[in-house]
Amino acid sequence: MVNYRYLGNSGFKVSEITYGNWITHASQVENEAAVATVHRALDLGITSFDTADAYANTAAEEVLGEALKGQRRESLEIFTKVYWPTGPAGPNDQGLSRKHILDSINGSLRRLGVDYVDLYQAHRYDYETPLEETMQAFADLVRQGKVLYIGVSEWSAEQLRAGHALSKELGFQLISNQPQYSALWRVIEEKVVPTSEELGISQIVWSPMAQGVLSGKYLPGQAVPAGSRATDDKSGANFIKNFLRDEVLEAVQRLKPVAEQAGLTMPQLAIAWVLQNPNVSAALVGASRPEQLDDTVKASGVVLDADVMTAIDDALSGVAETDPAKTVSPKGRPTD
Template sequence: MVNYRYLGNSGLKVSEITFGNWVTHASQVEDDAAVRTVHGALDAGITTFDTADTYANTAAESVLGRALEGQRRESLEIFTKVYFPTGPMGPNDTGLSRKHIMESINGSLRRLGTDYVDLYQAHRFDYETPLEETFQAFADIVRQGKALYIGVSEWTAEQLREGHALARELGVQLISNQPQYSMLHRVIEEKVVPTSAELGISQIVWSPMAQGVLSGKYLPGQPVPEGSRATDDKSGAEFIKKYLRDDILEAVQRLKPIADQAGLTMPQLAIAWVLQNENVAAALVGASRPEQLADTVKASGVKLDADTLAAIDEALGDTPNRDGDDTYSVSPKTRMI
């Protein structure tokens, strides 16, 4: 079964392996298969589910809501996000304005079939809306009982500090950040993690397997496997391209004997690695079949010793991205519409 961790400086516990439905529900797999996978996650001990209104232009939330129908709500932790364009893509169908936030939470709750979400997250930083306006809207949502806690995604250390201060002034809790993090993408380690640890903010990390590259199935000098994520534009093919260089794929292959020595599969090693970071509360994983999750959850509770961690660093060499300044380039400087 899956272990639990506290989310930030709060009393909320989440399953350290969390199910995310970014590129699967209402996109990559049929609804019936999505429902079976969510039930498989529950059977494996996962109780925390992450989605966003922008995934499949709101359809992913609806699929997750149907999949969780009939479950005891109090036994689940449901997260969603707001920022990116939704609906007919009108001028106010994006960003972190009060108008878009208040309308978006109501739509998310309706699609998810719940009265509240455990965590409501700003999907990116909005440079075009005053931060005070955004956090006042978040605080009102918490007071209305529509969200229990507030989180963000891909914010810089400075943005986290400013948001945390505003949240405290308004009497609400900013407890999480959702950045990309993996053996190959370590940009949060320089600034975001130390600042978050100081403020009592946890990381909920996405793409811990580097879009599947850390599974080892992509081989240097060979075509990508048929039916893999790299061949499917709906499944994040654009995101995986940066990892398909031969030097990176060769480095990943050097991880195989390390995983074997640890008694882990390559996916398990990748998930276990991000969970060694004490500031990480949960690793987001996706799946198109229940059996994928049955393998992944075995990474929960795994402790990698110092020799194993050192061997991983040596195998990967200088291929991981460790540039902390990259955190400043993730949020769009202007809204998409």
Template sequence: MEFRYLGNSGLKISEITYGNWLTHGSQVENDVATQCVRAALDEGISTFDTADVYANTKAETVLGEALKGERRESLEIFTKVYWPTGPGGKNDTGLSRKHVMESINGSLQRLQTDYVDLYQAHRFDTETPLEETMQAFADVVRQGKALYIGVSEWTADQIRQGVALSKELGFQLISSQPQYSMLWRVIEEEVVPTSRELGVSQIVWSPIAQGVLTGKYKPGQELPAGSRATDEKGGGAKMISRFMNDDTLARVQDLQPVADEVGLSMAQLAVAWVLQNDNVAAALVGASRPEQVSENVKAAGVTIPAELMAKIDDVLGDLPVTDPGKTAEGAPKQRVA
């Protein structure tokens, strides 16, 4: 395993970070989830990412149980706040001081820890003054409940405002967690340059494009049973639908020779590709089986030669989504209750 600094801080994290969105507490039985976490630890992964909204708090509970007994100082545990949790009352959502302060306490209890290494604003809250949110985060840090603060799916301007306020309030906003893959490159034009300037790293989710970049989905063929694309209940099918067209699937198949040339599986190539971006501190990978963790870890420390990076661009052509406006377009315009 390789380790990278997170933003302009002294915190090192594993460049393959284990995330439990769409798996723990919902798609995967608890004992299998624990096996996946143990596999991650065995492979040298020390960084674990979750959120209070995943499976409506159950994912945090499962992760806390799975990590019980591990030396806390050897782990980096991340979680997030914004989306509705619990019964979904009027203050059970957003980034108000009330919700932030109550949510961190709930997360710590479920994770069975005194602090998280990184506490992230899961989206930007248009209905709460940013000053109120950042003051709440400052207090969470001063109380020792979180060491650092991050954000997820914020625009470049929002990140700039957040970093400015964090400096005024005396804490560090060091990370951004956006979607990023060969097929979804909306952060490259604005978020990445702004983050580089401000000392913020990316922790990217869905580097394999919800499984599309594994190559298992073939154009014109039936969907594999039990795959993300068939998950109507858990929301996986909705998330992956943007990529499920024959043109995209056909071009992904054309990446196989590139993967072969560098000696990687298609999934490993996808993870290694995002890690070539020097502003990316970690790629988030999930798993429904322990062996998936072991396979994904093989992307750590890999350097894809420049000529193969160019070949990937040639194969995909104008297929990748690059419009930086997609970050704001996909953000909630008001709190979701």
């Protein structure tokens, strides 16, 4: 079964393997398979589920809501997000204005079929809305009982500090950040993690397997496998292409004996690696088939010894991205 960790400086616990439906539900995977995968996640002890209103232009929330129908609500931790365009992408259909936040939460609750979400996250930082307006809207949702906790995604250390200060003034907790993080993408380590530890904010990390590259299935000098994520624009092909350089793929292949020595599969090693960071509360995993989860959940509770951690660092030396400046949000609101 899956272990639990506290989220930020709160009493709220989440499953350290959290199911995310970014590129699967209502997109890559047919609804029947998506529902079966969610049910398998529940069987394996995953009770935390992450989605967003923008995923498949709101349809992913509907699929998740249908999959969780009939489950005991109190036994689930449901996360969603607001910021990216939804609907017809009109002038108020994106961003973190009070109007968009209040409209969006009502739509998310309706699609998910719940009265509240456990964690509501600012999907990026909105440079076009005063931060005070955004945080006041979040505070109101907490007081209304529509949201229990507030988080953000891909905020810089400076943005986290400013948001945390306002949340304290307004009487609620900012408890989480959702950044990309993997053994190949470590940009949060220099600034975001130390600031978060100081403020009592945890990380819920996405892409712990670097869009599947850390599975080892992409080989240097060879075409990407047919039907893989790298061949499907709907499945994050634009995100994965930066990891498909031969020098990166060669480095990843050097992890295979490390995984074997640790008694782990490559996916398990990748997920266990992010969970060694004490500031990480959960690793987001997706699946297109239920049986894929059977492998990845075994990373829960794994402790990698110092020699294994060093071997991973050595294997990926020179190809892991560490530049903290790469934690960024769009300077202007997207429109599509």
